[in-house]
Amino acid sequence: MDSNHEKLRKRIFEIINYINDVYKEINTFVALTGFEVWTDSDKIQVSSVAGDTLNRFTQWRNSDLIKRQKHDNAHLLSAVDIDGITVGVANTGSLCGSLSTAIVEDHNSNAIPVGATMAHEMGHNLGMDHDSSGCVCSDSTCIMTAKLSYFIPQHFSSCSSSNYVNYLNKRNPECLLNMPKPKELIQPPVCGNGFVETGEECDCGTVQGCTNPCCNALTCKLTEGSQCATGECCENCKIMSAAHVCRPKNDECDLPESCTGKSAWCPEDVFTVNGIPCKNGKGYCYNGQCPQREEQCIKMWGPTAVVARKYCYDQNTRTEYYAHCKHNGDVMCGKLFCENGNAEPNYGQLVIFNECKATFYSNSEDDYGQVDTGTKCGEGMVCNQNECVDLEKAYKATNCSAKCKGHAVCDHRMECRCEPGWLPPDCETPAESDGLREYSHCCGCLCDTSMRTGRLLQAQREHTIFIPVRV
Incomplete structure (x- = not known):
């Protein structure tokens, strides 16, 4: 070299x-x-x-x-x-x-x-x-x-x-x-590579391959009169209004996002306030997910894995090198125990006794075999730092939405967001609807309008x- x-x-x-x-x-x-x-x-x-x-x-x-x-x-x-x-x-x-x-x-x-x-x-x-x-x-x-x-x-x-x-x-x-922010990149910008980099307003690819009328492929600048070239909130080279829903609600732990009226990109993906019941009461929403041991076992051991029986979790009380809890009441929040599934885990090293399967990691800081934070461990109780605690202690979100002004609800970051049909900053101004009743932007808080992508390959x-x- x-x-x-x-x-x-x-x-x-x-x-x-x-x-x-x-x-x-x-x-x-x-x-x-x-x-x-x-x-x-x-x-x-x-x-x-x-x-x-x-x-x-x-x-x-x-x-x-x-x-x-x-x-x-x-x-x-x-x-x-x-x-x-x-x-x-x-x-x-x-x-x-x-x-x-x-x-x-x-x-x-x-x-x-x-x-x-x-x-x-x-x-x-x-x-x-x-x-x-x-x-x-x-x-x-x-x-x-x-x-x-x-x-x-x-x-x-x-x-x-x-x-x-x-x-x-x-x-x-x-x-x-x-x-990443453009200033964080060390590779020089290349006009025509299809990605917007430092100094570019747009990038639609090569001159021969560009079909975007909003972008000049030679200069990577917007064409005359264009406000934008790409983005979930860009249509016909213009930034869409704040009434347009750019990211629909994905599930019961999610909140939809609407355009800001100022950016071509959909605002950051935000979720319902933590602690809302989900999956028919099997879990509680946590940062947009509904964590459950069943899904964690499948992720670790494959599609045929199931959650191990209670006596397996009692192993968490024995201060083993791979599993220990501070109190007996925390055993369902310690090491994740599963049954069936693949012979070897997707992560870590195998630990097995009877039908109980767990994983061991030489570096405790990288232990992916613990029950996930936010997993339900009882009625009104969730796992938090390997302890089973009540929802209020974990999230301090009780009556969060009641503290929001106007027509607003609380999201997972404890920030207020306007309800369907209402606009920030006070959530008291009606929005023009395009036929979709969804939540709008932050109300009484600072919004992050950086790009967040969807979860599909498109x-x-x-x-x-x-x-x-x-x-």
């Missing part, structure tokens, strides 16, 4: 530009927020054994890198020859978590084949498996093809797209919903990556 820093920067940018070019078709933008070059000494032992190096890199990332630079995903790029024909390895379905890492061998003097390998390993981070014979690929090979070839892939297969949708729906990786997603480079 060339140790000249400027040449290395250009090489990294070329890799990221390729990744964004191929990830564009699944509406995902990879934002490079940093890279560091190990010139003085290696921060970890980098060996030809891929699994060992990945584990060491993951530990270093969690103990060092993540504390210095916020990011969603980290890839180690190294010229060390990995054993066999392997040129990369990644933790599957791990984005946004402590295992959101991969290592990539810098195996070619051309940056694009290396970019193809990084795009492949990133696909694993996003829950994609290797393509099988039953997958539909528009070229001779696609991004998630198992073996490297001379052909540089440009597309994802039908299986990869399906894997990605399933990952988004089942895992709900929240970091994909946070759009919506654009962004995640940030940090690349340590070993030279």
Whole structure:
């Protein structure tokens, strides 16, 4: 690998530009927020054994890198020859978590084949498996093809797209919903790549491919008279009124969002106030979710897993190395115990006795085997920091909406939002309706109008990556 820093920067940018070019078709933008070059000494032992190096890199990332630079995903790029024909390895379905890492061998003097390998390993981070014979690929090979070839892939297969949708729906990786600020990106803006970056008002892709009349593809500026080019609140190049619902209510723990009348983007996704009963009384709303042990077991052990019987949870009273609670009344808020399901967990190491299955983690700070915060542990009681406490102690949300002025209700951030048909700032002004009765914007609070995407593949997603480079 060339140790000249400027040449290395250009090489990294070329890799990221390729990744964004191929990830564009699944509406995902990879934002490079940093890279560091190990010139003085290696921060970890980098060996030809891929699994060992990945584990060491993951530990270093969690103990060092993540504390210095916020990011969603980290890839180690190294010229060390990995054993066999392997040129990369990644933790599957791990984005946004402590295992959101991969290592990539810098195996070619051309940056694009290396970019193809990084795009492949990133696909694993996003829950994609290797393509099988039953997958539909528009070229001779696609991004998630198992073996490297001379052909540089440009597309994802039908299986990869399906894997990605399933990952988004089942895992709900929240970091994909946070759009980084342009100043946080280190890659230079590229007019024509389809993503709005620093200095651009819009970006509709190449001149040949742009079909957006609101955007000048040559300059990435809005056309004359246009207020916007894209966004849930942009129609016919104009910003839509505050009466338009841009994100309908998803379920009983959600609140709908309306346009602001000032931005082309839908406001931040907000939810009902925490503590509202959900799923027919099986749970209580918490930050837009209805956490239940049943779903947590399925996430950990697969679709046939069920919640273990009460005597399994009594193990939480025994101060075991993998499970302990402060009080007997907290046992349903400690370690998650399940039965049936897969032989091995999706995360952590297996712990089993009788029919009771749990997981163990060497780093207690990354213990994903605990019962989730907000899970119901009794009538009017929820888990909070591994304790079973009453709703008011957990959320302090009793009569929150009664404190709101005018026609407003409280959301999960304890902020007041206007009821259907009423506009901020006082929630006393009627709104013109477009036929949908939904909640409007904040009332008596400051609103965050940053972009939040939907949960389906049709919506654009962004995640940030940090690349340590070993030279």
